[in-house]
Amino acid sequence: MSRAKLYWILQVFGWSAWLANEALIYSNDFGWSLDWFVAALLNVVVAIVITHNFRKIIKKYGWVELPIDRVIPRILVAVGFMSFFMAFVNIPLDSYLLREEEERDLWSFFFVMQFIFSWAKPLMIWTLFYYASHYFERKSEVEVDKIRLESSVKETESKVLRAQMNPHFMFNALNSIRALILEEPDKAQKAVTQLSNILRSSLLADRRKTVSLSEELRTVEDYLALEKIRYEERLQIRKNIYPDTMHVQVPPMLLQTLVENAIKHGVSKPVKGGFVSLEAKLVGKNLLIIISNTGILETTDSGGFGLENTAHRLELLFGPESKFRIYQASKDVVTAEITIPIPSAEPEKDTPFSKITNIVKPKVTI
Known part of the structure; x- marks a missing residue:
């Protein structure tokens, strides 16, 4: 399976599983509705879009190559921005779905921060998983390159040693029959x-x-x-x-x-x-x-x-x-x-x- 295909499978399956769980929690609290399914589907699409674009930024600016003390602030800012974005996408959705009694409360500072932190969790997990996969992939590539380099060095050294012995041998052999x-x-x-x-x-x-x-x-x-x-x-x-x-x-x-x-x-x-x-x-x-x-x-x-x-x-x-x-x-x-x-x-x-x-x-x- 290609890396691109595996990436998209994990994207769709991961976000669908996460938001299906959230939809079940909401349905248990407020009752089942087709609206919850539509809202969850919309969130899956939006989450995939923003994380995929975040991935493009990571690759474009080489964040995976940066030392940890430089990459952590970037990750925190990016996850914070994505969490804000997802929160302000979901607050209107929840205001519509819970319009009977909680429309005003959802825009209070407490609920806004609750939305932000609830979305920061899956987004941070996604980021950590992405970095972990790159870390192990790079480690594996480094090990393979190291083995190839060592093999090449050994082969070169062995050839050099053999080549340097031969002139000594030829000189003595010619002297023996002169x-x-x-x-x-x-x-x-x-x-x-x-x-x-x-x-x-x-x-x-x-x-x-x-x-x-x-x-x-x-x-x-x-x-x-x-x-x-x-x-x-x-x-x-x-x-x-x-x-x-x-x-x-x-x-x-x-x-x-x-x-x-x-x-x-x-x-x-x-x-x-x-x-x-x-x-x-x-x-x-x-x-x-x-x-x-x-x-x-x-x-x-x-x-x-x-x-x-x-x-x-x-x-x-x-x-x-x-x-x-x-x-x-x-x-x-x-x-x-x-x-x-x-x-x-x-x-x-x-x-x-x-x-x-x-x-x-x-x-x-x-």
Whole structure:
């Protein structure tokens, strides 16, 4: 039902009900007469006309937008004026209907004020109801606009975070294959293919909020393959991925950024290199991802822009139940933990991880 139709239904029904009650009171005191019905009908028409015009004034001058200390005097003056008008419409009617005995008394000060106050009551109720309906409507609109704005902000922030991570990744990936071009052309060709896969995933990341863990791991595998060529035996890779985690949705390029950080700030610094360990498992209704690497956590720069915004990015996508922390697990091991809540309605999918990487238990307990 449209707002205009509802407004007119409430106008006609509300005033008809009110004046029908008044007519019954008069009829009980002075006896039933067709004149009472005609007078009540006339009052319905007049009340609808003046309140409808009052509504036009409210909308024209924006009274519903005014603060309460400014609108109350306006309402009191308007209700007073309408009450005077209705009183001086009804006094002649009552003088005619009660002409036998009360024609003069109805024009006395006492009766005039009685008429004014009796009409002020329904008119004030009408005004309060009108303002209340506008208040709740505006409150609802504000809430909807707030939700839309928050959603838009979150979407924009999420896109910005993803977009700002990609240049860092591309720079490091290109460095990892630069030396291969002249020394080992066959490996360089394979590395270019792997890089193209990573770049494709990077481009798609700006279009998608989440990807399955299996898809994200394919990107990580390509990246690690490039870095393995660069660091050779200095880079040890350990994986422990449980198959029932493969369908869980994760932010695109998130794991790649963390693995990249692990190599950049951990493996690349020691002369003997180090290891990167990747584990994913389900803990209750959450996906727990643990990435460990050789290194010492830097207090001033714990991984650049990507890591600084990982927790924020997770919260934008999965809410406050998601968690991210990075800490010094032991003297020379840094660990990053990601907790992602799994929606209860999320369907399970069986993705053969053998197509992505080999599942192996870590050789060393960290």
